[in-house]
Amino acid sequence: MxxxxxxxxVTPYTPGEQPQKKVIKLNTNECPxxxxxxxxxxxxxxxxxxxxxxxxxxxxxxxxxxxxxYGVGSAQTFVGVGSDDVLSMCFLTFxxxxxxxxxxxxxxxxxxxxxxVYRIPYETxxxxxxxxxxxxxYYEANGGVVIANPxxxxxxxxxxxxxxxxxxxxxxxxxxxxxxxxxxxxDSALRLIDQYENLVVVRTMSKSRALAGMRxxxxxxxxxxxxxxxxxxxSVNSYTMNMPxxxxxxxxxxxxxYFHDIVGRVKKTREWTSGELxxxxxxxxxxxxxxxxAKPPAPYAASEIFDKLIQNGIYVRYFKKPRIDGYLRISIxxxxxxxxxxxxxxxxxx
Amino acid sequence: MxxxxxxxxVTPYTPGEQPQKKVIKLNTNECPxxxxxxxxxxxxxxxxxxxxxxxxxxxxxxxxxxxxxYGVGSAQTFVGVGSDDVLSMCFLTFxxxxxxxxxxxxxxxxxxxxxxVYRIPYETxxxxxxxxxxxxxYYEANGGVVIANPxxxxxxxxxxxxxxxxxxxxxxxxxxxxxxxxxxxxDSALRLIDQYENLVVVRTMSKSRALAGMRxxxxxxxxxxxxxxxxxxxSVNSYTMNMPxxxxxxxxxxxxxYFHDIVGRVKKTREWTSGELxxxxxxxxxxxxxxxxAKPPAPYAASEIFDKLIQNGIYVRYFKKPRIDGYLRISIxxxxxxxxxxxxxxxxxx
Numbered sequence: 099m100x101x102x103x104x105x106x107x108v109t110p111y112t113p114g115e116q117p118q119k120k121v122i123k124l125n126t127n128e129c130p131x132x133x134x135x136x137x138x139x140x141x142x143x144x145x146x147x148x149x150x151x152x153x154x155x156x157x158x159x160x161x162x163x164x165x166x167x168y169g170v171g172s173a174q175t176f177v178g179v180g181s182d183d184v185l186s187m188c189f190l191t192f193x194x195x196x197x198x199x200x201x202x203x204x205x206x207x208x209x210x211x212x213x214x215v216y217r218i219p220y221e222t223x224x225x226x227x228x229x230x231x232x233x234x235x236y237y238e239a240n241g242g243v244v245i246a247n248p249x250x251x252x253x254x255x256x257x258x259x260x261x262x263x264x265x266x267x268x269x270x271x272x273x274x275x276x277x278x279x280x281x282x283x284x285d286s287a288l289r290l291i292d293q294y295e296n297l298v299v300v301r302t303m304s305k306s307r308a309l310a311g312m313r314x315x316x317x318x319x320x321x322x323x324x325x326x327x328x329x330x331x332x333s334v335n336s337y338t339m340n341m342p343x344x345x346x347x348x349x350x351x352x353x354x355x356y357f358h359d360i361v362g363r364v365k366k367t368r369e370w371t372s373g374e375l376x377x378x379x380x381x382x383x384x385x386x387x388x389x390x391x392a393k394p395p396a397p398y399a400a401s402e403i404f405d406k407l408i409q410n411g412i413y414v415r416y417f418k419k420p421r422i423d424g425y426l427r428i429s430i431x432x433x434x435x436x437x438x439x440x441x442x443x444x445x446x447x448x
Numbered sequence: 449m450x451x452x453x454x455x456x457x458v459t460p461y462t463p464g465e466q467p468q469k470k471v472i473k474l475n476t477n478e479c480p481x482x483x484x485x486x487x488x489x490x491x492x493x494x495x496x497x498x499x500x501x502x503x504x505x506x507x508x509x510x511x512x513x514x515x516x517x518y519g520v521g522s523a524q525t526f527v528g529v530g531s532d533d534v535l536s537m538c539f540l541t542f543x544x545x546x547x548x549x550x551x552x553x554x555x556x557x558x559x560x561x562x563x564x565v566y567r568i569p570y571e572t573x574x575x576x577x578x579x580x581x582x583x584x585x586y587y588e589a590n591g592g593v594v595i596a597n598p599x600x601x602x603x604x605x606x607x608x609x610x611x612x613x614x615x616x617x618x619x620x621x622x623x624x625x626x627x628x629x630x631x632x633x634x635d636s637a638l639r640l641i642d643q644y645e646n647l648v649v650v651r652t653m654s655k656s657r658a659l660a661g662m663r664x665x666x667x668x669x670x671x672x673x674x675x676x677x678x679x680x681x682x683s684v685n686s687y688t689m690n691m692p693x694x695x696x697x698x699x700x701x702x703x704x705x706y707f708h709d710i711v712g713r714v715k716k717t718r719e720w721t722s723g724e725l726x727x728x729x730x731x732x733x734x735x736x737x738x739x740x741x742a743k744p745p746a747p748y749a750a751s752e753i754f755d756k757l758i759q760n761g762i763y764v765r766y767f768k769k770p771r772i773d774g775y776l777r778i779s780i781x782x783x784x785x786x787x788x789x790x791x792x793x794x795x796x797x798x
Contacts, residue, residue, distance in 0.1 A: 100620045101646050104545035104591050110682030113505050123501070132497035141496050141692075147482035149661035149696065151473070152654070155463050179529065182685040190565070195454035208686075215540070215683035241454050270450045296451050304502070311499035311691035332460030333565035335532040341661035342491075342692040346499065 111211040114415050122438060124429040125413040127250075127279075127389050129308035130367075131360040131432075134353035137309070137346045144345055153341045155332070160339065163348040164316050173321040174291060176328065177347070179338050181278055181302035181315030186212055188298055188317065191330040192272035193218045197241035202231055204422055206250050206276060225249075225421075229383065231256055237267045246276040248284045251417065251427040253385035255284025265294045272323065274298045281306035281361050282368075283386025288318055295320045305388055306361050307350045314339075314347040364388050368430045374440045375428075378447060382425075389429045391422075398447055400426050406446045412439055461561040464765050472788060474779040475763040477600075477629075477739050479658035480717075481710040481782075484703035487659070487696045494695055503691045505682070510689065513698040514666050523671040524641060526678065527697070529688050531628055531652035531665030536562055538648055538667065541680040542622035543568045547591035552581055554772055556600050556626060575599075579733060581606055587617045596626040598634045601767065601777040603735035605634025615644045622673065624648045631656035631711050632718075633736025638668055645670045655738055656711050657700040664689075664697040714738050718780045724790045725778075728797060732775075739779045741772075748797055750776050756796045762789055 114126035132138070157177050165175040178184035189212040193199050196219065201209045203222040213220040223235035229252040236243050243264060248255035265273055273296050275287045280301070288299050298319040304310040319327070331338060339347075350357075368385060375382070379395030394403055404416040404426060415427040430436065464476035482488070507527050515522040528534035539562040543549050546569065551559045553572040563570040573585035579602040586593050593614060598605035615623050623646050625637045630651070638649050648669040654660040669677070681688060689697075700707075718735055725732070729745030744753055754766040754776060765777040780786065 101542075101622050104542060104547075104621055105676050106541050106544035106680060107676065108679050108683045110679045111686055112682075113502070113686040116502055116504055126502055128502060129500045131500065133499050137499070138496040141494075142492075144491075146488040146491050149483050149487070150479045150481065150658040152463070152466055152476055152478060152660040153663070154466055154468075179685060179690070180687060182687070186684050191456050192451075192454060194456035197454075211683045215680060271454055272451050308500040310502040310687075313503070313687055313690040326455050326457065329458050329460045330456060330565060332462075333458045333561045334536050335529060336461055336463040337530060337532070337660075337663055340529070340663040340690065340693055343690055 106215070108215050109211070111208045115413060117413060122412045122431060122435045124431050124435070124439065125415045127305055127429045128310045129305055129360060129364070129388070130430065130435065131308055131363065133308040133346070134350055134356040136349040136353040136356070140345050140349040141342060144342070149341060153337050153339060153344055155336045157339050157344055160344045160347045163351050167351045168288060168318070170288070170291065170318055171321065174318050174324055175316060176324050177314065177316045177339060178331070179315070179343070180304060180313040181276070181300050182208065183313070183338060184300050184315040184317045185274070185276065187327055187331055187334070188274055188300070189213065189218060190216050191327050192274070192298070192323070193242040195241040197239060199242040199244065200236050200240045201244040202249065204229060204252060206246050209244050225252070229254055231260070233260055233263045236264050240268070240271055242271045243268050243273040244276065245273070246278065247287070248279045248386040250279065250387065251389070251391045251415070251422065252383065253387045253389060253391045254383050255386040258285040258287060261287045262290065265290065265297055269296060272296050272298060274300060276300045278302045278305060279387035282365060282388045291318050291320060295322070298323060303347060303350055307357060308360065309346060309350055312343050312346045314343055314350070364430050367433055367436055370433070371428070371430060371436045371440070378443060389427050391425055391427050393425050400424050403443070403446055407442060410442045412442055456565070458565050459561070461558045465763060467763060472762045472781060472785045474781050474785070474789065475765045477655055477779045478660045479655055479710060479714070479738070480780070480785065481658055481713065483658040483696070484700055484706040486699040486703040486706070490695050490699040491692060494692070499691060503687050503689060503694055505686045507689050507694055510694045510697045513701050517701045518638060518668070520638070520641065520668055521671065524668050524674055525666060526674050527664065527666045527689060528681070529665070529693070530654060530663040531626070531650050532558065533663070533688060534650050534665040534667045535624070535626065537677055537681055537684070538624055538650070539563065539568060540566050541677050542624070542648070542673070543592040545591040547589060549592040549594065550586050550590045551594040552599065554579065554602060556596050557767070559594050575602070579604055581610070583610055583613045586614050590618070590621055592621045593618050593623040594626065595623070596628065597637070598629045598736040600629065600737065601739070601741045601765070601772065602733065603737045603739060603741045604733050605736040608635045608637065611637045612640065615640065615647055619646055622646050622648060624650060626650045628652045628655060629737035632715060632738045641668050641670060645672070648673060653697060653700055657707060658710065659696060659700055662693050662696045664693055664700070714780050717783055717786055720783070721778070721780060721786045721790070728793060739777050741775050741777050743775050750774050753793070753796055757792060760792050762792055
């Protein structure tokens with residue numbers, strides 16, 4: 099059948115497993131704590147009869163709550179169905195040229211998938227042996243740059259000086275800084291949006307605000323870039339955010355105390371887990387995120403530990419990819435979950 | 449700044465206004481009745497703490513509930529964030545060839561917007577003087593066909609024989625039949641998916657299931673086409689549907705009695721409204737949808753009536769476009785709303 103000729107064929111991104119049975123789930127960097135009680139209250143008080151009406155296509159209340167929280171303008175703020183939707187729209191909007199877009203070889207593994215689906219030429223730039231990004235690799239002419247900071251799955255944050263250097267060497271292309279994990283460590287580039295017209299800073303409520311199930315992401319940039327982004331959004335789907343997403347996102351961003359509380363708890367558990375993993379001989383860079391990307395000591399293979407953990411009802415993430423197939427990415431759970439995880443590791447490594 | 453060169457510039461779709469004040473809203477074809485009590489119950493009983501976890505990327509429970517309801521296979525069913533998301537993914541997936549995609553000149557005004565944003569060549573085929581589609585216009589070689597049936601904003605349904613004719617003359621391209629309004633009239637092409645490998649039938653819960661605010665759309669096609677569609681979806685956003693969308697969609701599709709009840713009420717009100725409009729001298733084809741696309745009698749201009757209705761707190765839709773700028777698209781509201789609308793019309797046309 100020759101309709102095949104008209105079909106866009108792609109190799110999609112593979113998300114981490116979402117097992118339906120009761121397990122210890124340390125594989126998709128979710129928050130181990132529930133969303134803010136204010137989110138639960140706002141949803142519980144919602145008049146669901148209003149669902150018969152379309153949601154506000156401009157997402158005005160959510161956008162202005164986010165803008166207010168970060169002290170930027172509403173016209174510098176964009177929201178989407180998780181940061182994946184925001185990033186997808188950014189790729190489609192800002193990378194429409196012919197030159198290749200640059201990003202690291204080891205980074206969020208969705209970047210090359212978006213490049214493929216939108217037929218965007220790209221080149222990956224190898225991280226160095228310590229999994230750090232070489233700024234000079236991004237000095238050449240390009241069609242755009244994407245830097246996850248802190249990077250995933252390495253968990254390493256580059257400095258704000260590094261980000262500025264990238265921005266200054268790329269005045270002709272849009273530089274996306276994907277800050278999905280910034281609430282757990284590193285310095286945000288958000289303050290730079292007034293200074294650099296080529297900067298887009300992307301955030302998510304999936305990790306530090308415990309709203310993975312609601313799909314709320316956002317980004318900041320100059321008013322001009324946000325306008326272009328909105329034009330594309332309105333050309334793809336007028337109403338990307340549904341009513342519950344708008345309501346929950348607003349309540350989540352407004353509860354700063356709860357946010358600081360759960361982020362603080364995750365960081366504390368991360369420090370404890372880091373100590374335990376080191377004691378077991380794992381090697382890793384200090385994590386600036388809500389996960390630890392660690393290499394087990396010889397003779398233990400990451401893949402083998404991964405399999406044995408699953409047999410014990412503990413899911414971590416393992417990437418069967420060059421350079422990182424010796425590592426495990428371990429999301430930070432509750433203290434109890436991490437204690438169980440460490441205990442199982444000890445049994446496995448006996 | 450030469451980042452402009454890399455930017456995709458588009459003219460976006462303009463959705464109907466969503467006025468925040470209390471008005472009679474007959475402009476975006478929403479359902480005048482609330483969603484099923486089962487939807488409200490399911491949402492009220494939801495444990496919102498679960499929002500910390502990602503939703504099921506495969507949307508299995510929703511997909512299988514929809515498949516079961518229509519008696520098709522889950523592997524023949526796809527869901528998205530409203531039918532706009534489904535259609536957008538269809539355009540991206542199925543129209544990746546070089547030949548132009550065909551659709552009517554007067555139809556859902558998002559089709560050319562998707563074609564533009566995804567750089568898909570297209571040609572519009574003029575409806576005839578009665579706003580009917582000429583099947584022969586779609587016999588030429590093309591990169592795909594899109595037919596809204598019933599068509600919008602005309603409200604006219606073509607027969608199943610007509611759809612079969614289009615399918616049989618287009619075995620080399622995907623034919624999308626957009627059935628957003630099929631629950632209000634016309635014969636669905638759904639039963640043809642086993643017979644025609646080039647057919648995609650798109651539906652929405654925004655109109656007949658009163659879930660516009662939740663953004664739930666779906667489509668049916670051969671397993672092979674649905675697989676390609678899922679590959680693209682997983683290349684754009686792993687988790688397009690959030691948890692409330694999955695829950696509400698399932699509850700809505702399972703409450704068949706309520707669905708028949710509200711659709712029946714809308715149709716009854718449509719018949720009454722049609723009679724009143726005719727008595728006022730409006731001309732229009734019998735509507736097979738939840739709106740009436742009607743031309744006011746001379747000397748009244750559609751644009752003038754539109755403005756005067758807004759001044760009276762009544763919003764209908766007016767398209768300032770060739771061939772249809774003499775018409776108003778009037779969504780069917782409650783009996784009371786339509787009575788008020790007709791009364792105001794009488795005042796305006798005095």
